[in-house]
Each structure stands twice: as structure tokens, then as C-alpha cells.
Amino acid sequence: MPTKSKTKAKPKATADTPACVICMTVPPAGQGAHHCSTCTAGAWVVCAGCEEAIKGKKCPICRGDYMREAASGWDALPASTTTLELDEQPTQDELKRISARFLQLEQLMIGPECEYSDEPEEQLDFAADGVHFPALTRLQLTCVGLRSISFTEQNTPRLEHLELSNVQGECCPFHLALPRLRVLDAEHTMLGERHIDAGQFGLSLSRCPRLEVVTSYKFRCLGDCNYAVLPSLTSLRLHRSECTSHLDILYAPKLREVSLQAAYELRAFKLRNLPSASVATVEALLATKLAAEEAAREEARAEDRRWRDQTNVKALTKEARRRGWIEKGEKWQVAAEPPSGGGDFVFEAGDDMSDMMDEFDAYEEVLQEHVSELFQKKADGATEAAEAELLGASVADASLPRVTIDATNMDGFRLSSLEPQVRSRCKVRKAAGGDWGFGGSPYGSEEEGEEEGDEEDDEDDEDEDGEGGVHGFMREMMATGMMGGMGFVPGFMPGMIPGRMGSSGPPPDVLQRLTAGLPPGVRVNVQGGRSFTTGGGAAPAPASGPMPRREPQPQPRRSRGSTRPKRGRSSAVPSSLEAAYHY
Numbered sequence: 001m002p003t004k005s006k007t008k009a010k011p012k013a014t015a016d017t018p019a020c021v022i023c024m025t026v027p028p029a030g031q032g033a034h035h036c037s038t039c040t041a042g043a044w045v046v047c048a049g050c051e052e053a054i055k056g057k058k059c060p061i062c063r064g065d066y067m068r069e070a071a072s073g074w075d076a077l078p079a080s081t082t083t084l085e086l087d088e089q090p091t092q093d094e095l096k097r098i099s100a101r102f103l104q105l106e107q108l109m110i111g112p113e114c115e116y117s118d119e120p121e122e123q124l125d126f127a128a129d130g131v132h133f134p135a136l137t138r139l140q141l142t143c144v145g146l147r148s149i150s151f152t153e154q155n156t157p158r159l160e161h162l163e164l165s166n167v168q169g170e171c172c173p174f175h176l177a178l179p180r181l182r183v184l185d186a187e188h189t190m191l192g193e194r195h196i197d198a199g200q201f202g203l204s205l206s207r208c209p210r211l212e213v214v215t216s217y218k219f220r221c222l223g224d225c226n227y228a229v230l231p232s233l234t235s236l237r238l239h240r241s242e243c244t245s246h247l248d249i250l251y252a253p254k255l256r257e258v259s260l261q262a263a264y265e266l267r268a269f270k271l272r273n274l275p276s277a278s279v280a281t282v283e284a285l286l287a288t289k290l291a292a293e294e295a296a297r298e299e300a301r302a303e304d305r306r307w308r309d310q311t312n313v314k315a316l317t318k319e320a321r322r323r324g325w326i327e328k329g330e331k332w333q334v335a336a337e338p339p340s341g342g343g344d345f346v347f348e349a350g351d352d353m354s355d356m357m358d359e360f361d362a363y364e365e366v367l368q369e370h371v372s373e374l375f376q377k378k379a380d381g382a383t384e385a386a387e388a389e390l391l392g393a394s395v396a397d398a399s400l401p402r403v404t405i406d407a408t409n410m411d412g413f414r415l416s417s418l419e420p421q422v423r424s425r426c427k428v429r430k431a432a433g434g435d436w437g438f439g440g441s442p443y444g445s446e447e448e449g450e451e452e453g454d455e456e457d458d459e460d461d462e463d464e465d466g467e468g469g470v471h472g473f474m475r476e477m478m479a480t481g482m483m484g485g486m487g488f489v490p491g492f493m494p495g496m497i498p499g500r501m502g503s504s505g506p507p508p509d510v511l512q513r514l515t516a517g518l519p520p521g522v523r524v525n526v527q528g529g530r531s532f533t534t535g536g537g538a539a540p541a542p543a544s545g546p547m548p549r550r551e552p553q554p555q556p557r558r559s560r561g562s563t564r565p566k567r568g569r570s571s572a573v574p575s576s577l578e579a580a581y582h583y
């Protein structure tokens with residue numbers, strides 16, 4: 001009789017011979033070592049068949065990439081490589097492997113094809129465990145998703161040049177602490193606006209003592225509370241830095257140029273000379289401001305709750321009438337709770353208000369405006385007190401280099417806002433025609449210096465009636481015939497003030513301002529079939545068609561005299577147009 005063959009029993013797993021974590025069998029001799037770059041060596045075993053199945057997928061233990069092939073072929077480069085350029089964004093696991101493999105890497109450029117997304121699928125984190133570039137001196141990131149912009153001695157101790165372009169998402173925090181950094185270049189990049197990150201831009205620059213040049217274009221949301229100590233800085237450019245409202249440079253003895261071009265909201269720019277200021281001073285100012293804001297926030301919340309007390313509506317109605325919020329006969333009525341839980345949205349930077357605003361009625365809007373103003377008043381007062389306590393007067397030093405401040409398209413900065421000890425060091429520059437576009441124009445430039453004791457800087461900085469600005473630009477356009485070639489006629493300009501530029505064209509006073517400086521005899525066609533010929537500096541006389549004289553209209557009040565609820569919203573006139581056609 002044929003004998004039955006016995007099946008060979010599989011070896012049992014023991015402490016000395018662990019089983020494969022997938023198929024639970026003991027791998028043959030010589031097999032079993034895993035190849036996960038994240039897990040500890042020898043922490044678990046896998047047989048050859050199972051490893052082949054998970055290759056290029058996720059690790060069964062840590063869920064990181066398991067033996068994924070490098071997309072850009074960097075895995076085949078020698079470990080002594082000093083320059084690496086990737087045209088695809090690596091994964092976080094690959095970033096760790098790159099840093100572990102190329103210990104001599106000095107330059108790293110990552111630049112995938114740019115497809116902007118507010119929430120990129122993959123966000124790299126250079127501050128994560130396992131990422132360390134000990135020799136890296138230059139880092140260039142283009143169209144890369146970043147979880148944060150954090151570069152310190154822990155991950156890039158020798159970094160000297162950092163370039164960021166079109167970084168995906170809203171990165172937070174922004175944290176730099178680099179003893180060797182000399183150049184920071186950033187464009188088309190936005191920082192996250194968390195309340196806990198207040199002051200991160202100025203503090204980060206202060207933690208880079210060798211920083212010489214900061215160049216940026218549309219580097220947005222740098223914050224509303226930035227103090228900085230910059231002992232080596234020579235050049236600072238914040239071109240089109242939107243949603244950036246405050247930068248106070250406490251000490252910058254080598255500074256020579258500052259560009260605030262088209263940084264429309266950066267009205268609170270200050271330059272001081274405080275040699276005793278340090279990073280510790282900046283940290284103390286920020287800590288004081290945070291504490292003051294928290295106290296103001298609690299007071300504002302209490303005020304919000306008071307106005308929502310449904311048991312005290314009669315008294316609140318009387319008070320609202322006295323404040324001018326409601327008219328006689330109206331009753332104060334708001335919900336007992338803020339809409340959509342929005343009790344804190346007014347007091348937290350970076351919160352999305354759009355959804356909550358949809359639910360607001362006029363009374364809610366008035367209340368929120370009142371509470372916001374209360375919060376801001378209390379917080380600003382405490383900040384000013386902290387500055388008075390921690391900062392003394394600037395030190396006059398005639399040996400410091402002159403500083404040129406480019407304020408093109410930046411009408412909020414005034415040289416008179418600086419201390420006299422610093423003012424004599426500075427001069428303001430505005431490119432002619434700057435009020436018309438975003439970057440000046442080819443029609444010349446203007447420079448205004450400021451000596452100590454000069455009190456007329458505000459008038460000089462205005463540049464409303466000089467050769468620059470919108471008036472100079474429009475005069476040049478009409479004189480050269482470019483206006484007609486572009487399809488424009490005086491009296492029909494997009495976005496002009498309603499009621500001033502109707503079908504009958506602009507009134508004579510406006511025409512005189514727009515055409516002042518044109519040579520005599522220039523014929524200008526006006527919408528509606530009328531035309532006139534300039535007569536030099538005098539008001540132009542009508543050549544054909546009626547041109548009735550209009551009486552000047554009363555000007556709208558610049559301050560809001562009443563906060564009575566409005567059922568509709570009106571669009572504001574752009575400030576540049578208001579200045580250009582104010583009469």
C-alpha cells in the first residue's frame with residue numbers, strides 16, 4: 001500500500017524566532033528584517049513574500065511609506081552629493097530619508113509644477129522628528145505644501161539663504177531661529193493667522209542676528225504686532241505685503257533701504273534706535289500684549305453679555321437711543337446668545353467671519369462694532385503702556401547711515417510718526433504716478449528728505465498736486481493722446497465718484513485740476529459731444545455745447561456720527577479716487 005506523506009509542520013514563533021506580522025509564520029533563516037525607514041530596526045519581522053506585497057505601499061506598523069521608489073531618482077545619487085534639485089514634491093517619509101542619506105548636502109531646491117491649493121494633499125514639515133540637514137546652507141522651496149515655516153538650529157543649523165515662492169496653504173507657525181541666516185526671500189506666500197502666533201514675523205527676524213536682506217513680494221498676513229531687533233539688516237522690502245498692519249523696528253544700525261510699496265495696511269511702521277533692545281525685549285513686549293489682549297477680551301465678552309440680557313431690555317433700549325444706535329420708537333433686540341456661537345469671533349485674529357456675518361441683523365452688527373471698539377481701545381491702551389515702560393527714547397546717532405523709505409502707493413506712512421532722533425536719518429521716496437498703479441510709473445520719481453526740526457513733512461509726503469500721482473499720470477495721458485487710443489474720454493472713468501462724472505461730463509473745477517499744466521491750445525473731447533481747448537493754467541473755456549456751473553456739494557462726514565442700524569450696505573469709494581476728486 002502506498003504510504004501517506006506527512007505535512008511538514010511550520011515552525012512555531014518564539015521569543016527568539018518571531019513571526020511575520022502579516023502572515024504570522026516564522027520567516028526562513030536569512031529573512032525577516034524589515035526595511036521601513038521610520039520603524040526601529042529589528043522591531044518587527046516580515047517574510048519575503050509579504051514584503052514584496054507591501055513594497056511601495058504603507059508600512060503595516062507606522063503607516064509611513066514602505067520602500068517607495070524615489071520619484072526623482074535621488075535614491076541613486078551618492079551619499080556625498082552636495083546639491084540636490086527635485087522637480088516633484090517628496091513625501092514626508094522621503095524628506096526624512098533624504099536628510100539621513102545626504103549628510104553633506106549644502107543646497108536643496110524643490111520645485112514641482114505649480115498648482116495652487118489652500119489645502120494641499122501633502123504638507124511637508126521640516127520641524128518634524130527625523131528631519132535634520134546638518135550642512136545645508138541654501139534652501140529653495142517653490143510651489144511646495146508646507147505645514148509650517150519652521151527652521152531653527154535643530155533642523156538647519158547652517159542655513160544662510162532661505163527662498164520661499166508660492167508656498168501652498170496657510171503656514172503656521174512662522175518660526176525662524178537661525179544664527180547664520182543672511183537672506184530671506186519670500187513671494188506669493190501667506191502665513192496662518194492664529195492668535196497664539198502674534199508677533200511671529202518680527203520675533204523670527206530678531207532671532208536671526210546675521211540677517212542682512214529681507215526681500216518679499218505679496219508675503220501676506222505678517223500680523224498686526226511685530227517688533228524686531230535687526231543688528232545686521234541693510235535692506236527690507238515688503239512690496240504688496242497685504243494684511244500686515246504693524247512693524248516696529250527697535251534697532252537696525254546698518255539699515256539703508258526700506259520699501260513699503262503698496263503695503264496698504266502697514267500704517268503702523270516705525271523705526272527707532274534703541275541699542276539696548278534685544279530679543280528679550282521683543283519677547284517681553286509680545287508677552288505683555290498677549291496678556292493685555294486676554295484681559296480686554298474678557299471685558300469685551302462681559303460687555304457683550306450685558307447687551308444680551310433679556311431681562312433688562314427696557315434699560316438697554318434707553319441706552320441704545322442715547323448712543324444713537326436706534327431711533328425713538330424702536331426697541332433694542334438681539335439674541336441672548338451670539339449668532340452661530342460667534343461671541344469670540346470679533347476678538348480672535350484670523351477667524352472666518354463670513355458665515356457668521358450672514359446671520360447678523362443690523363442690531364447685531366452695531367453691537368459687534370461696539371464690543372470690537374471696546375476691545376481694541378483696551379488692548380491698544382495696555383500696549384502703549386507696555387511700550388512706555390519697556391522702551392525709552394531713541395538715541396540720536398549721526399554716524400548711522402541714511403535710510404531711504406519707499407512709500408509709493410502707501411499713503412498711510414508719515415515721517416512725522418518717527419521720533420526726531422531718527423527722523424533726521426530718513427528720507428521718503430515716492431515714484432511718480434504711484435497712486436495710479438501698483439508699482440509706480442515711468443514718469444519720474446520724487447524724493448523728500450527730512451532734517452531734524454522740519455515740521456512740514458506731511459505736506460511734502462502727500463504729493464497730491466505735484467507732477468506725480470494720478471494727476472500727473474492723467475495729464476500725461478491726455479497730452480500724448482493715449483487717452484483716446486485706449487478708448488477713454490474725460491468724464492467717463494471707471495470707478496469715479498457717483499454724481500461727479502455723469503453724462504454731462506465733469507464739472508469745470510474737476511476739469512481744471514485734471515488738465516492743469518497742459519500747454520495752451522490742447523483740444524480735449526468730453527463725453528456727450530462737448531469739447532474744450534485748454535488755455536494754460538486757467539480753467540478751460542467751453543468750445544462747444546453747454547457746460548453749466550455746478551455748486552459744490554457738501555462733503556460727507558469722515559467720522560461716523562451715528563451707529564444707527566442700516567438695512568443696506570453702500571460701497572466705499574476707493575481712497576485714491578476720493579483724494580483725486582475731492583473738491
